[in-house]
Amino acid sequence: MLKNKLKKFAALMVALAMVMALTACGGGSPAPESGSTDRPVPEATVNPDNGGEAFDGNDWIMLKQAMIDTTDMAAVAYLGWYEEYYDLYDYSQIQQYIADTFIAEDHPFIENIDAEHFVPHIGGQLYCIVPAYENATITIYDYIFDEEDYTAHYGDALYQSTDGKPVLVMCNESEIIPNIIVEIIDSNGNELSYIPWLSGYDGRLEVPYDAPSVLDFTPYEKLGYVSENNYAFDPAVLYYAENWTAYVETVNDDEVAVGFWFDEYGNMEMCYEVYGGTGYEVYYEGYWYPAEDESYPASALVFELSLVEDTSDIQIARPDIYTVMSFEYDEYSECVYMCYEDYDFLLDNEADYFYTLYNAVG
Secondary structure, three states: HHHHHHHHHHHHHHHHHHHHHHHHHOOOOOOOEEEOOOOOOOOOOOOOOOOOOOOOOOOOOHHHHHHOOOOOEEEEEEEOOOOOOOOOOHHHHHHHHHEEEEEEEEHHHHHOOOOHEEEEOOOOEEEEEEEEOOEEEEEEEEEEEEEOOOOEEEEEEEEEEEEOEEEEEEEEOOOOOOOOOEEOOOOOOOOEOOOEOOOOOOEEEEOOOOOOOOOOOOHHHHHOOOOOOOOOOOHHHHHHEEEEEEEEEEOOOOOOEEEEEEEEOOOOEEEEOOOOOOEEEEEEEEEEOOHHHHHHHOOOEEEEEEEEEOOOOOOOOOOEEEEEEEEEEEEOOOEEEEEEEEEEOOHHHHHHEEEEEEEEOO
């Protein structure tokens, strides 16, 4: 339930920071600090210059060429979440999905990765990892996080190769706490320790700021993310980050923390909690979908919600809510601004028409 997720948020963020710090402790070189960066990625061409060899769909060679004379030791792409649809241990299903979708359009080599270079672990996030150098040793370990004492350590080795070829990895059962760590050692003895996971701010791949670094070739626009050069609102901003919080003033000066959870199928939850008060809870479930009325802005969404639980001390809850909200995503604050267009308020006596949504858990 969303209310439980919100209460665990602070502890999980502390835990995640400890997970990243502990990368230096368990069997490999220290992991660099991570962050989202903009890096140019070469587009596949029919005949790339690779020493006169035939192309045959192996444009991973281009990625390797793009990393020459850089601090990049690997190119990494997040390719989506598939756990609900496929048997993760049946690689033929993963291959079929890749063949049937956009995933291999820009980088056809992904479709040709064989089962020997596929690592199925617990979770549903699919990543592609391309070592920068031929004959690099890549080892993937289970990374175990203990939620009781907020510690993490290396587990068993799940995979190792020395041929420098691309690897597909399915991992990360939790969107907050990753469960694998990748160790790459090149022929010169340079080492990279890297944990594939997504930013809680914008849902993009976390990559190191400093050397050794990682080249991000994730197909963001095809996954539904907002383009870096176009900050018009896309509903994917909501459901890729999933959980959001806003702080709303009521007419009697109570400040209410309002939590929202969205998924890509149009399901949503909403929860009220007193912010810095004695505590009450109001919980809704329902649906979101694009508003098709041309009188509304193009970014408008409809919320249809039904009251599930109300243990509040003051009357703010409606039994049912039908409302239309328009949205704007701000790239600098990484917030979503939500404004009423029509119908019901979300709170019965709120004092404003405007919400600022802060990403709670990505």
